[in-house]
Amino acid sequence: MSNFALEFKNERDLYMAYxxxxxxxGLFIKTTEQFELGDKVNLEVTLPGQLESVQLxxxxCWITPHGAQNGTEPGVGVAFLNDEHNIRNQIxxxxxxxxxSKEATYTM
Structure with a gap:
């Protein structure tokens, strides 16, 4: 199982990944690491203005490979499996x- 930490400095960065x-x-993780759909990932998230991170x-559930159209960042989208910290509502x-917003994000 892979481990990632995401620290969002501002709402715009969070919007792009949410x-x-x-x-x-769920959130998008910029990475060139290879994954398969369904792979489990331990994620540590720090939201804008918060000092403490949350473990998820x-x-x-989403893969954007290196070299994707429109210069999209390579990475993976991960779906929250447990949300005991109510991170979705916080986001x-x-x-x-x-x-x-109609502004494009890393996934859509």
Missing amino acids: MPFLKQG ETSV ESNLGRMLN
Whole structure:
């Protein structure tokens, strides 16, 4: 199982990585590491303005390979498997109206 830490310095970076279309929520991780759909990833997340990180169990549900069209960043999208810290709601509170933006993200 892989381990990643994501620290979001501002809401824009969080918006670019957040995957609201997933039932439990999820985040995009920029990486050139190779993954398969369904691989488990331990994720440590620090949201903007927070000092403490949150540990999440996630599963790979999206893969953007190196050399993807439109110069999209390579990486993987991970779906939250457990959200005991209510991270999805915290992210959506941080993003507020940005969630309705038409601006492209790392995944859509």
